[in-house]
Amino acid sequence: MSSSGTPSSESPPASVLAPDAVVTTVSSTSAPAEPTGPPASPSTVIANHKKKDTSKVVVYFRAIGSVPIMKQNIYTITASNKFSTVIQFLRTQINYRPSDPLFLYINSAFSPSPDEIVNNLFKCFNTNGKLIVNYCASPAWG
């Protein structure tokens, strides 16, 4: 996974979205087309579903306890990414090595598997249009 773009140097107010996509993946040229006309064949439906969705969602990082805070804590991320991308991005932002313990939670409630799709998490668990990701250096919430 690569990240591109840079966060703006000053932290935006909490209510303002980061202006640029910070985490991106190599994306296809177009979003999945909505089927029109006659019903799509199963293979078309599956092929459309597998196309990389380039839409983005807003992720709001919140530090818990003694863990480095981020200068900017609201980012947009490509919705078709896996949650592992969020984990990697956060580690880079707070200069954590792979061996440093880091625990991520959604809504201070549960820890998604790294292979869950960000878009699914957003659709199911966003709060007012933001996916709240809490992070800490030791396990919280069970």
Next chain:
Amino acid sequence: MSLPPSSPVAKAIWSGSIPILFTLDDNELCGRGVDMGLMIEAQRCSYLPLLAETVRDHFVRTGQVSGPGEIWFHYKGTPLKWHYAIGLLFDILGLQASNNCAAEGLLPWNVTVNFQNYPGDKLIASCADSNVCKDAFMSMIKEADYLRNGTTKKVMNLSKADQTQLWDGILKHDYNRFWDVNHRLVLNDGAAPRHLPVRIYLPGNSPVIQEPFIPADEQDHPRTLRQILNDALPALFPLEDDATAGHAAGALIHGVKPSLETSALWAAQNMAYADNFLHLVIVIE
């Protein structure tokens, strides 16, 4: 405290098993020892890491491997996600992939064992510690609870003993131990859930679909599996069963294809895997 439901469906699902023949990857055969696989009748609702020690012991005892090394499994080259239930893996990689809703010809399920070259790019970090598997399981239980209630209070309010009993029920394959606690979660203590914990798997390694599926319509009637599937995949699951359509898609749950007119809430309560999610594996006919 109510008694665990004695749903014959829940019980049959719990008893579901798959014969698996574990063989060592050809590339890892070290030339000595007996080239002998291991057959295990694996529980559909259990997880591969819970068999890992038995499998490793077998290959060490028969002299095929020396012992250490991170164990992982693959089927026809596809690494098996250890945090998926065994039955779900078989339904996706066996039944769905072969476009075959009958298990004949696929059993015993030939799973290949590796102790080298853990595919960290395809599998989440290793499950060497069985606590890792338990943690992954509990996270799923909490995610399911969050979908039902918008909080994880029901799981968090379980006593330590109850939480242990849940996992212990899986380890020991003890229906009563597991369901004694699990029924409070899946039945939500009688309260209507906000959303149903459902995941949908399309063929061809497509991204998993998970949405906040609503269990009842505006008239408070339970919505059917077809309606839930239509929310996510309207082209594959039209609401009107169109006889003129040349194809039909179905959904496998625990290897069987239930009627799509089944109440989705009932299915989520009685046909979920141990992780509290109803996993729907889509097959195209």
